[in-house]
Amino acid sequence: MPQAAIVGSGLIGRAWALVFARSGWTVTMTDPSAEVRAGLENSLTQDCSVLERHGLAGSVGDVVARITVAAKLEEAVAGAAFVQENGPEDCGIKRRIFTELDRFAPPEAILASSTSAIVGSRFTEDLPGRARCVVGHPVNPPHLVPLVEICAAPWTSETTIERTREVYSQIGQIPVMVKREVDGFVLNRLQGALLAEAFRLVRDGVVSPEDLDKTVKHGLGLRWSFMGPFETIELNAPGGIADYCARYNGFYQRLMEDPPGADAFAMDAVEKVLRSWPYEADVERIAALTDWRNERLAALQAHKSSCELGATKA
Numbered sequence: 681m682p683q684a685a686i687v688g689s690g691l692i693g694r695a696w697a698l699v700f701a702r703s704g705w706t707v708t709m710t711d712p713s714a715e716v717r718a719g720l721e722n723s724l725t726q727d728c729s730v731l732e733r734h735g736l737a738g739s740v741g742d743v744v745a746r747i748t749v750a751a752k753l754e755e756a757v758a759g760a761a762f763v764q765e766n767g768p769e770d771c772g773i774k775r776r777i778f779t780e781l782d783r784f785a786p787p788e789a790i791l792a793s794s795t796s797a798i799v800g801s802r803f804t805e806d807l808p809g810r811a812r813c814v815v816g817h818p819v820n821p822p823h824l825v826p827l828v829e830i831c832a833a834p835w836t837s838e839t840t841i842e843r844t845r846e847v848y849s850q851i852g853q854i855p856v857m858v859k860r861e862v863d864g865f866v867l868n869r870l871q872g873a874l875l876a877e878a879f880r881l882v883r884d885g886v887v888s889p890e891d892l893d894k895t896v897k898h899g900l901g902l903r904w905s906f907m908g909p910f911e912t913i914e915l916n917a918p919g920g921i922a923d924y925c926a927r928y929n930g931f932y933q934r935l936m937e938d939p940p941g942a943d944a945f946a947m948d949a950v951e952k953v954l955r956s957w958p959y960e961a962d963v964e965r966i967a968a969l970t971d972w973r974n975e976r977l978a979a980l981q982a983h984k985s986s987c988e989l990g991a992t993k994a
Contacts, residue, residue: 681706681746685757685785687777688766689716689749692794695823696764698728701746702737702823703851709749710756717749727974731823734978736985753777754784761786762847764816766794775803782809790844792816797868799861801833811837814844815858817865822853824977829865831858876940882956883949889956906984 684700686693689711697707711717724744731737750756757763763785767777774793781791791813793800804813814836819825828848832841841857848855858865864872874896881887887895903912910921917924943949959965 682761683708683759685760685763685789686710686766687753687756687763687781688768688794689720690766692818692820692822693764693766694720694723694727695821696766696794696818697747698724698731698737698743698823699851699853700762700764701743702728702731705746705851707747708756708760709747710751710753714751717751720747720749727821727823730974730978734982736824736978736982753780757781757785757789759786760789763789763791764794765792769796769798771798771802774798778803778807778813782807782813788812790814790840790847792844794818797864799833799863800831800836801861804833805835810835812840814840815865816844816848816855817867818853819867821974821977824974824981826852826854826981827867828853828855829858829867830855831861831865833861876944879949879953880940880944883944883952889953890958905980906987 681704683706684697686697686700686707686709689697689709693709693711697709701707709717709720711720721744724747725740728737728740728743731743732740737743763781765774765777765781767773774795778791778793785791787809789812791809793803793813793815795815795817800813800815804810807813810833813833815829815831815833817829817831819827822828830841830844830848845855845857856866862869878892881892882889907915913924914920917927919926
């Protein structure tokens with residue numbers, strides 16, 4: 681079986697480990713924190729139990745048995761065919777990590793970064809093996825949300841891009857190609873646009889934070905859980921996308937004459953949300969909600985998978 685190396689083993693790293701391991705890969709994880717490394721077996725077992733419960737992975741024992749932990753980066757990447765880096769969202773740190781990855785990983789190994797917003801050219805330019813470096817930006821948590829954005833630097837080879845797409849597809853993720861480097865890639869730019877409008881609407885007294893969340897999770901989110909925005913508008917007018925644009929483009933153009941700007945994220949907007957939000961940032965509450973979210977995501981993913989399987993058979 682091929683071997684994957686997970687470098688950085690926090691929430692994203694251990695989720696990636698489960699994605700590879702449940703697909704039959706052997707996985708070696710590492711993290712600079714001895715405390716994190718010591719807690720991985722327990723965390724992986726808990727996370728994998730959610731997958732098993734919803735039919736998204738084999739037995740917990742079998743999956744976790746494919747995962748080992750190494751104390752040093754060079755030990756983790758030895759023999760790896762694919763490396764997934766999950767370090768802090770800091771360009772300098774990523775540059776140091778990738779320098780080590782390029783030095784210690786086998787020369788044929790792909791070096792992928794889970795960076796959320798930093799384009800790869802900012803931390804791989806000076807590497808001898810920069811042609812094998814690529815961004816593979818997941819959605820949190822990647823073992824429950826399968827999308828992964830592939831974004832190449834100008835010097836990333838076509839072979840690396842194609843092999844990365846093949847690997848992610850083989851392990852059950854859904855890769856999309858970001859055709860050129862852009863900060864935030866696609867998903868976070870879409871999310872940022874919605875968040876900017878959300879903060880502005882709350883700041884300006886149009887809606888409460890709770891009712892805004894209801895608007896998304898009981899409105900837009902229901903459709904968006906299985907349809908994209910272009911698919912959605914195609915069904916919102918009898919004549920499809922062209923008809924929808926003919927009907928509503930004027931309205932959207934007027935909206936875009938006054939788009940939310942950077943001040944949507946200014947402290948006055950943030951403080952307005954915090955004053956209106958009825959909950960404290962309690963660690964135990966957030967942990968419990970995270971567990972609840974993961975159960976719901978697993979159930980939704982299982983449902984979507986069964987629907988897609990049924991459609992294929994039909």
